[in-house]
């Protein structure tokens with residue numbers, strides 16, 4: 001399995017001199033081998049992926065599977081610019097949960113309605129099939145994709161992908177449950193202790209940890225520093241230490257910081273990466289940590 005990062009930024013695309021290294025395109029990750037093409041999220045990073053796929057497939061038909069975590073703009077906005085959907089004979093199956101009471105397909109129809117975009121979904125020549133998910137696993141060729149709900153405003157999914165040899169998890173846009181419980185759109189801040197959060201809710205984080213147990217690669221939301229997080233509670237994102245804690249507890253082999261804050265310049269990500277790598281070395285924890293950059297490829301042999 002190969003994992004390629006096409007969009008690593010959270011919230012909004014951030015092109016510019018400060019984001020050259022880690023990239024400004026929003027969420028899009030490819031996991032593929034010779035037979036299987038899985039894409040996670042269609043943020044603006046799906047545009048360069050589309051161009052690359054057309055080069056790679058050189059006129060042969062592309063059949064892919066697109067898994068959406070949720071429908072905030074940074075996760076769907078690139079879809080109308082994904083060139084392979086304009087080629088007849090290509091086919092894509094699109095998976096995701098319902099969003100704010102709307103069916104999966106209607107959300108895609110909505111973002112391509114005439115006031116937002118000149119081409120409607122129905123006019124796209126590729127064959128598009130929509131499958132609405134809950135937590136039932138999905139089989140694609142020899143691969144299995146396990147969805148799970150994560151803690152983010154509205155419904156949002158995370159995924160664990162198994163190709164028979166490797167396990168990779170994509171958990172973007174997730175906030176520790178222990179600080180906040182979301183239920184049917186209501187926010188219930190629950191603290192026994194502002195620093196520790198709710199002991200009762202901590203088990204939800206443990207459940208997610210169990211879901212991630214033993215993954216080769218954990219791609220996890222790392223939008224904030226701990227101090228930033230304290231002012232952004234309920235925004236649905238994690239801080240670096242929490243991503244590390246999840247990876248360590250789940251005994252992941254590699255951790256990838258993902259969904260970089262739009263305000264985060266390259267040099268700060270460099271600094272944080274060195275700091276956390278040193279810290280893990282000092283603690284003698286053999287976890288390999290990366291910060292996702294556009295074009296980064298992890299090859300799992």
Ligand SMILES: [Zn+2]
Pocket residue numbers: 010011027072074075173259
């Ligand atoms: Zn996001």
